[in-house]
Structures are given as structure tokens and as C-alpha cells.
Amino acid sequence: MTHHIIIGAGHAGMAAARELAKHGQVTVIDADPHLPYERPALSKEFLLADSFPDPQSHDWGAITFVGGTRVAEIRPDAHEIRLEDGRVLGYDRLLLTTGGTARALPVAGxxxxxxxxxxxxxxxxxxxxxxxxxxxxxxxxxxxxxxxxxxxxxxxxxxxxxxxxxxxxxxxxxxxxxxxxxxxxxxxxxxxxxxxxxxxxxxxxxxxxxxxxxxxxxxxxxxxGVGFTPDTGLAEAAGIACDHGIVVDGAGRTSAPDIFAAGDVSVFPDSQQSPSRWQTWQHAQRHGSHVARAMAGQSSDYMPLPWFWTDQQGINLQVLGSPLRADHCVLRGAPEGPSTRIYLRDGQVAGAVMIDQGRDTRPLTALIESGASPDPVALADPATPLRNLIPARSAA
Ligand SMILES: Cc1cc2nc3c(=O)[nH]c(=O)nc-3n(C[C@H](O)[C@H](O)[C@H](O)COP(=O)(O)OP(=O)(O)OC[C@H]3O[C@@H](n4cnc5c(N)ncnc54)[C@H](O)[C@@H]3O)c2cc1C
Structure with missing residues (x-):
């Protein structure tokens, strides 16, 4: 039976593990001593809770989880990894989802x-x-x-x-x-x-x-909170190509045979074929699943649309696509209340920012992916459902 090893039990690693468990034996190893958990809550509800919540146990199914153990070395030629406690494990395919660390400030104190x-x-x-x-x-x-x-x-x-x-x-x-x-x-x-x-x-x-x-x-x-340093040490020591992250192709393959990478640590070709490294929850989740499918033999290019959310001062803010690349903005809703700003580039919908208006994400995703150039007056009118503006063949 094929043995997949995943180093890193964050969102990317766990999403990949769930996918790979359909295709063989999976071992997930993480240096963190806790059960796998979701990081977005760490700066939000976890900090507000009266007592600090513990991560919940998963239904592991075909996944073997090894927590509190760092992987010390990858041996690509032997298809082996060595754990810090000296154990050596063999793999058929290896996935690196090692994420990274909070960047430290280079100052006294x-x-x-x-x-x-x-x-x-x-x-x-x-x-x-x-x-x-x-x-x-x-x-x-x-x-x-x-x-x-x-x-x-x-x-x-x-x-x-x-x-x-x-x-x-x-x-x-x-x-x-x-x-x-x-x-x-x-x-x-x-x-x-x-x-x-x-x-x-x-x-x-x-x-x-x-x-x-x-x-x-x-x-x-x-x-x-001054940025992120990708955890590329293991990959670099194994001779795997890195450039501000572990470099992968559209299917998540690194420069070493049978070794893949996904999530925050990876530099992948985005839809413009530019090398990109994203640190968002949805990307980690989707990229992990996508690369796992490639590891299982279903290879295709990853074509993500950026999306993230943040919760601050009672506002839920969601950012979709590339609002910074736009040349025109249409406001839908009241400027101070729940509203969506839709960003156009050469008339096409390029991105959006939603304030307490997350339900617009789905139709706007379809509008961006269809390359639509809707009438700005209709876009601005909350009485016109966004889904009505999606070109027929995309809405189908
Ligand atoms: C506080 C916080 C709040 C966030 N809020 C949001 C948000 O509101 N919206 C949003 O879209 N995104 C948010 N994010 C970003 C999102 O959580 C990350 O993009 C996501 O966690 C990345 O997942 P990952 O699996 O790629 O990496 P990680 O989750 O970082 O997982 C990497 C794992 O690899 C392990 N590891 C590394 N090296 C080794 C080794 N040698 N051996 C064994 N294990 C190893 C680490 O212990 C770690 O558990 C937030 C992130 C943080 C930190």
C-alpha cells in the first residue's frame, strides 16, 4: 500500500491528509505537542474566551498522527525521513506543509x-x-x-x-x-x-x-505582528529548491522526486503565472487538497482566487480577488454600514471587499471567474441580485 508522509499538521497538512487517506496509508508528523487546531481563532475567540480552549480530537480514520515530534532530516534519495528521536520512516511520496514562524524584529530588547x-x-x-x-x-x-x-x-x-x-x-x-x-x-x-x-x-x-x-x-x-518567515530549513538542507518559500509547480511538485509542498510555506505559480506565497486559511485548505490529489495521480494546475477574512472591532471584513489592481470602485450599500465595494479593472470585476456582507462572496466569485463586465449601475444597486449579473453560461 502506498505510504504518504506529511510534515506539518496545519490546515494544509490536515486537508491533504483527509484527501490522501482515500488512497493509502498516511502519517502526519508535527512538532507542535497539541492535537491539530485552526490558527485563525488564536487571535480572535481564543483570546477572548474566559478559559483558554484546548484543541478537539479528530476522527483519524486511516491517518496516523505523530504529535510533539520534529522531523530532523529528509533523505530524498533513500525516500526516508529521520525524526528528532532517531526514528527513520520510509515514504512513497512526501508532502511538506511546514508553514512558518512569526518574524522577529531585529532590535535590542x-x-x-x-x-x-x-x-x-x-x-x-x-x-x-x-x-x-x-x-x-x-x-x-x-x-x-x-x-x-x-x-x-x-x-x-x-x-x-x-x-x-x-x-x-x-x-x-x-x-x-x-x-x-x-x-x-x-x-x-x-x-x-x-x-x-x-x-x-x-x-x-x-x-x-x-x-x-x-x-x-x-x-x-x-x-x-510584522510578518512571517517560511519554514524552509528542512527542504533547503535536503537540496530542494527554495526562494522565499519552497518552490513548487502548479501541481505542488518540488524540485525533488516524489516530494511535494503546499500551504503557507510554498511558492506556487498563481493565475498570472507569477511566483506567489499566500498566508490565508482558505489557500492552505484548498492548496493542501489540490496537491494531495496530484500526489494520488490526479494532476492539474492550481488556479486559486485569493480570499481571506478578518474580524476586527465588530466588523467582519472579507477580501476577494485583487482589489488593489483595479481602476474603478462601485459601492453597493451604505458607506458606513454593511456594504460591498466591487473593484473593476477595464470594466471587468477584479475584486471585492465585503463589510458584514459575506453572502456576496459566492456570486462575486462567479462574476470574477466568468470575466464578466456588468453594468456598474446594476452592480451598485442592492435591489439587483448579484447572481442576476452572472453571464448565463457561468451561472449554469
Ligand atoms: C494568529 C493567526 C490568525 C490568523 N487569522 C486568519 C484569518 O482570519 N483569515 C485567514 O484567511 N487566515 C488567517 N490566518 C492564516 C492561516 O491560519 C494560515 O494561512 C494557515 O494556518 C496556514 O496553514 P499551513 O498548514 O500552511 O501552515 P501552519 O498552520 O503554520 O502549519 C505548519 C505546521 O508544520 C509544523 N512543522 C514545521 N516544521 C516541522 C518539522 N520540522 N517537523 C514537524 N512539524 C513541523 C508546525 O509545527 C506547524 O504546526 C491566521 C494565522 C494566524 C497565525
Whole structure:
């Protein structure tokens, strides 16, 4: 029977395991000591819960799960891996879904700064948020802003320090950054924009942050949400091609025979054939399943449409497609309330941002995938169902 080994039991690894279990024996190995869990909750409901929730057990079926054990080496020629405890396991096909770690800031005092990537980090933050009076958050990206929102709900003073001039600038158009920042400000979050952390020290049990603009800030705790470093160490040591991630083709194959990669750690050709590395839940899930099907012999190119969500300050924000590549925006709904902004490029629907309007995701996905150029007046009219604007052959 074919033996598939998966290194990493995150969303990509577990989605792949469920698929591969239909085709043979599957072993999933993870260095994390916990049962597999969903990371998005770590910056949201897990932090708010009175007591910190434990991951739930899965129905393993044909999957063998080995937790709390790091894989120390891949031997591609022998089709073997070596675990840190010395055990050697053979595979027919190997999948790397090793994700990555929260990027550390290269500044003096960095060892005092919290990161948030795994359950251990979240459990620690959960406790500290209940002891601290205030927190500084370096980086106004998804994780930093979600923690800012949670910390305000728990009554802490919150400072967000961001090098750029707007929040979530890499994924949101300026008007949505402005709207989100206004909601955070209204809840009491204080922003320090256009500056970064120079160094950090302690005085009388408090942390003193010296910012790049010369100002000082005093808080109980500091968290950094400044990006992600893909975990490519194992792959690189095995001679597998890496370039800011493990490089794969449309089917998820790496440069080594019978070794595949998926999820956050992988660099894949997107629909424009550009090398891309995405860190979103849906991508991890879909890419993991897609690559698993290729491992089982059903190879096709991965053609994803970007989508992610974030929950902040009572808003559910969903971002679909490529709103930043657009040249025109149509507002559907009231600007301050639940609404959808639809982004057009050369008349075609290129992306959308939904505020408490997630039900628009499905028809807008069909509109983008069909290459439709709907009438902007109809798009803007909430009385016109979006599904009515999908070209007939795509709606079928
Ligand atoms: C706090 C937080 C909040 C998020 N919120 C959102 C959100 O709201 N919306 C959204 O779309 N996305 C969100 N994401 C992103 C999403 O969770 C990730 O894209 C997804 O977890 C990636 O899955 P993955 O399987 O590729 O990697 P991971 O989930 O990182 O899994 C990789 C696993 O590999 C293991 N591993 C690594 N090296 C080894 C080794 N040598 N041996 C054994 N095991 C190893 C690690 O222990 C880890 O468990 C969030 C992420 C975080 C951290």
C-alpha cells in the first residue's frame, strides 16, 4: 500500500491528509505537542474566551498522527525521513506543509516581544492580556489589528505602531484602510504611524519602547505582528529548491522526486503565472487538497482566487480577488454600514471587499471567474441580485 508522509499538521497538512487517506496509508508528523487546531481563532475567540480552549480530537480514520515530534532530516534519495528521536520512516511520496514562524524584529530588547503563530503563543498572550494594563502592537497587519481589537474588548490601553502611513496596506485599498482605522480609533486604539520600534528596554517592571521618530512609549507588554518567515530549513538542507518559500509547480511538485509542498510555506505559480506565497486559511485548505490529489495521480494546475477574512472591532471584513489592481470602485450599500465595494479593472470585476456582507462572496466569485463586465449601475444597486449579473453560461 502506498505510504504518504506529511510534515506539518496545519490546515494544509490536515486537508491533504483527509484527501490522501482515500488512497493509502498516511502519517502526519508535527512538532507542535497539541492535537491539530485552526490558527485563525488564536487571535480572535481564543483570546477572548474566559478559559483558554484546548484543541478537539479528530476522527483519524486511516491517518496516523505523530504529535510533539520534529522531523530532523529528509533523505530524498533513500525516500526516508529521520525524526528528532532517531526514528527513520520510509515514504512513497512526501508532502511538506511546514508553514512558518512569526518574524522577529531585529532590535535590542526583541526577546521581550511576544509573537503570535501557534497555540503556545496564544495561551501565553491570553494570560498576559489579563494581567497587563496596556499593550503596544508593532505592525498594523491582520494579526496586529485583531489583537488590538481583542485587547480593547478586554479593557487594555492599546498602541499600534506602524511604519507605513495606513493599516493593512498590502491587502486593502486606501478607503478600506481609512474606514478600519477610524473604527479602531473610535474604540480607543492609539496609532503611531510612519514610525517603527528602534529598541526596547525595561524600567520598574514596565517596557519602554523607543520609536524611530524619537518618541518613547511606556507599556506592560509588546507584541509584534510584522510578518512571517517560511519554514524552509528542512527542504533547503535536503537540496530542494527554495526562494522565499519552497518552490513548487502548479501541481505542488518540488524540485525533488516524489516530494511535494503546499500551504503557507510554498511558492506556487498563481493565475498570472507569477511566483506567489499566500498566508490565508482558505489557500492552505484548498492548496493542501489540490496537491494531495496530484500526489494520488490526479494532476492539474492550481488556479486559486485569493480570499481571506478578518474580524476586527465588530466588523467582519472579507477580501476577494485583487482589489488593489483595479481602476474603478462601485459601492453597493451604505458607506458606513454593511456594504460591498466591487473593484473593476477595464470594466471587468477584479475584486471585492465585503463589510458584514459575506453572502456576496459566492456570486462575486462567479462574476470574477466568468470575466464578466456588468453594468456598474446594476452592480451598485442592492435591489439587483448579484447572481442576476452572472453571464448565463457561468451561472449554469
Ligand atoms: C494568529 C493567526 C490568525 C490568523 N487569522 C486568519 C484569518 O482570519 N483569515 C485567514 O484567511 N487566515 C488567517 N490566518 C492564516 C492561516 O491560519 C494560515 O494561512 C494557515 O494556518 C496556514 O496553514 P499551513 O498548514 O500552511 O501552515 P501552519 O498552520 O503554520 O502549519 C505548519 C505546521 O508544520 C509544523 N512543522 C514545521 N516544521 C516541522 C518539522 N520540522 N517537523 C514537524 N512539524 C513541523 C508546525 O509545527 C506547524 O504546526 C491566521 C494565522 C494566524 C497565525
Amino acid at each position: 526583541a526577546e521581550m516581544i511576544l509573537g503570535l503563530r501557534d497555540l503556545g503563543d496564544a495561551r501565553k498572550l491570553h494570560g498576559l492580556l489579563r494581567e497587563a494594563l496596556d499593550i503596544a502592537i508593532i505592525g498594523a497587519g491582520v494579526i496586529g489589528l485583531e489583537v488590538a481589537s481583542t485587547a480593547r474588548k478586554l479593557g487594555l490601553g492599546v498602541h499600534v505602531i506602524e511604519l507605513g502611513d495606513r493599516v493593512m496596506a498590502r491587502s486593502l485599498p486606501p478607503e478600506i484602510s481609512d474606514l478600519l482605522m477610524a473604527r479602531h480609533r473610535a474604540s480607543g486604539v492609539q496609532f503611531h504611524m510612519g514610525t517603527g520600534l528602534d529598541h526596547l528596554r525595561t524600567r520598574d517592571g514596565r517596557q519602554i519602547l523607543h520609536l524611530g521618530d524619537g518618541s518613547d512609549l511606556e507599556v506592560d507588554q509588546t507584541l509584534a
